[in-house]
Amino acid sequence: MNSIWTEKYRPMKLDEVYGQERIIERLKAYAEQGNIPHLLFAGPAGTGKTTSALALSKELYGDNWKHNFFELNASDERGIEVIRKKIKEYARTTTLSVEGFKVIFLDEADSLTSEAQAALRRTMEKYSSNCRFILSCNYSSKIIDPIQSRCAVFRFRYISKEGVTDWINHIAEGEELTITEDAINLLVQISEGDLRKATNLLQISASTTDSIDEEVVRQSANIAKPGDIEKMINTAMEGDFMESRGQLYDLFVDYGLSGNDIIRQIHKSIYNIPMDNERKMKLVDRIGEAEFRMVQGSNERIQLEALLAHISKDFAKR
Ligand SMILES: Nc1ncnc2c1ncn2[C@@H]1O[C@H](COP(=O)(O)OP(=O)(O)O)[C@@H](O)[C@H]1O
Numbered sequence: 001m002n003s004i005w006t007e008k009y010r011p012m013k014l015d016e017v018y019g020q021e022r023i024i025e026r027l028k029a030y031a032e033q034g035n036i037p038h039l040l041f042a043g044p045a046g047t048g049k050t051t052s053a054l055a056l057s058k059e060l061y062g063d064n065w066k067h068n069f070f071e072l073n074a075s076d077e078r079g080i081e082v083i084r085k086k087i088k089e090y091a092r093t094t095t096l097s098v099e100g101f102k103v104i105f106l107d108e109a110d111s112l113t114s115e116a117q118a119a120l121r122r123t124m125e126k127y128s129s130n131c132r133f134i135l136s137c138n139y140s141s142k143i144i145d146p147i148q149s150r151c152a153v154f155r156f157r158y159i160s161k162e163g164v165t166d167w168i169n170h171i172a173e174g175e176e177l178t179i180t181e182d183a184i185n186l187l188v189q190i191s192e193g194d195l196r197k198a199t200n201l202l203q204i205s206a207s208t209t210d211s212i213d214e215e216v217v218r219q220s221a222n223i224a225k226p227g228d229i230e231k232m233i234n235t236a237m238e239g240d241f242m243e244s245r246g247q248l249y250d251l252f253v254d255y256g257l258s259g260n261d262i263i264r265q266i267h268k269s270i271y272n273i274p275m276d277n278e279r280k281m282k283l284v285d286r287i288g289e290a291e292f293r294m295v296q297g298s299n300e301r302i303q304l305e306a307l308l309a310h311i312s313k314d315f316a317k318r
């Protein structure tokens, strides 16, 4: 039995995927037809993109799915050349399935440069007679148009509050846990529609006790107390940039937070910090910019420091 719950509880069938009903309905229709176009799965992490690609393949090929499904991660492999070589090798071996095509799942396709995507597009065309590509990405806007137009695009959404609650109850039942309503609410709040996050946090919480309450979840979550983030912003607003920078580094080190976690918590916190509307709007705008740049791959610490510098400079003494 797999001990990592995200794998142990990964749905095997399309019908078992939570919270993506419209997408699943269409994927089931493809499975019934025994044919699929190239697919593009876009959406946030932990919402079922990989799971759906696997489940679709299992329903297409039955027990033989492993011979007809090939998974690559665009961000693992260095450059498009490696990807092309692997795809070529895989595509060249003929498929024994009645469907007549094999599936290539390319995860994190949006990590490829546009040149690499152009090459990928040619590869897709070259092998389209015996391969179908399923591309997965966080942002479809980062996928070049010629690829998007060759794919049926599916937009995965954050899982709703109800969906996450159902999922947590599903695992709690499987693991014979008792869990309080408050604990579930906190899990829902922290995981923000990301079922991988919810599952991992539930497993960490359950590692010390099988009777889980809010406090157990709080201790298991490496979340900064909202107060810590607010303190950092206040320090910057008082004009003490170096001190706020130190507090930022403590957040990275003490809580092991990623830049993305921090920027999201900053975004939530600023609504609790008293300041006039005009300032709030400017700050939200600046946060949005930093978040965008981080998503585009620029250095997280530099972006966050720049944000603090901006707050110290423009917000403090005006
Ligand atoms: N829609 C979903 N329904 C059920 N479980 C899910 C769903 N999305 C994510 N999970 C859980 O999170 C894990 C990771 O999901 P995955 O499909 O790999 O997410 P991603 O969208 O990042 O590809 C799964 O193994 C499963 O445990």
Ligand SMILES: [Mg+2]
Pocket: 049, 050, 051, 107, 136
């Ligand atoms: Mg995935």
